[in-house]
Amino acid sequence: MSIVDVRTERPYRVRIEHGALAHLPSLVPDAARVGLVHSEQLADAAEKMANHMPGRIIPVPVPDGEAAKNPQVLASCWSRLADAGLTRCDVVIGLGGGATTDLAGFVAASWLRGVGCILLPTTVLAMVDATVGGKTGINLPQGKNLVGAFHEPLGVLADLDFLATLSQRDISSGLAETIKAGFIRDRRILESIQEDPADACDAASDRLAELITRGVVFKAEVVGEDLREATSVEADIGRELLNYGHTLGHAIEIHEHFRLRHGEAVSIGMVFAALLSHRLIGLPEEAVETHISCLRMLGLPVSYADAQWEDLRELMAHDKKSRGTTLRFVGLRELGVPEMITSPDEQVLAECYAQLGRI
Known part of the structure; x- marks a missing residue:
């Protein structure tokens, strides 16, 4: 097990270990609602998380990979959170690879001008790159990550168990x-x-x-x-x-x-x-x-x-x-x-x- 402290203006920790997801409830103790942005291929994992947090999870499935990082998908996430009544006291979770966590971070940064975000990377790339540093964003046809914001997460849980499926x-x-x-x-x-x-x-x-x-x-x-x-x-x-x-x-x-x-x-x-x-x-x-x-x-x-x-x-x-x-x-x-x-x-x-x- 490793814990890496990211010492920025809003410090947070990256926990790297098998079974890291067990620490998720401690990161969202006061949130009544949790918007769970997840790639479609991780629907089963999202459902298991919902079972551990009954009545709190709002599933927000998005396309796999870079197909999720566009203005249309971003707007659909906003609509899902609006329908669910997500407030400033609630949080957004990003579960998936780097494209999903980039999108989830921008959803959190832009919803109500910024709510808490927790990132759960499921790929090597997302663990070492996308979920550390607070960069969030989406792509345009003219270029990658042209629209986005700096929005640091409350924490990152890099559960190595996810790597077995890669x-x-x-x-x-x-x-x-x-x-x-x-x-x-x-x-x-x-x-x-x-x-x-x-x-x-x-x-x-x-x-x-x-x-x-x-x-x-x-x-x-x-x-x-x-x-x-x-x-x-x-x-x-x-x-x-x-x-x-x-x-x-x-x-x-x-x-x-x-x-x-x-x-x-x-x-x-x-x-x-x-x-x-x-x-x-x-x-x-x-x-x-x-x-x-x-x-x-x-x-x-x-x-x-x-x-x-x-x-x-x-x-x-x-x-x-x-x-x-x-x-x-x-x-x-x-x-x-x-x-x-x-x-x-x-x-x-x-x-x-x-x-x-x-x-």
């Missing part, structure tokens, strides 16, 4: 956000994966539990220093650090209509960021190879050539990480030494993308 693809994809922390700061993550990649992807292994915890600790440290993502300059990087691999990764997600998992797109994006870092700020070639080898150990993609560069470049221009017309990337001068890359040469960008397709 596919190997989902576990590997979720670990992309943890290995990101390994490239940026925590070398022990890379070492653990290199020691036994199969064990790292075993839903029941202590190694996976440790990797999840290390990913949460990394993100908690970063958001504790910079919750609202102040603009970074050169090596002075705050929360923007978490965007490593995401600038191209988000563009690929949108171009693929989310057929690729988030972690798969970010994996490709991290290799691109490493190639760009090698060209522009001197990341050693061995570090680029470390990216490729570690990601391949987890079965993650490291190459991409299924889109025209011009199309991806246009999508990146609309990304929420841009500042005005300036395109920004988190880069690495060496493993563990990040540095911002701002307004990179367009020809270099295109050449790195061409190289990405040849890996």
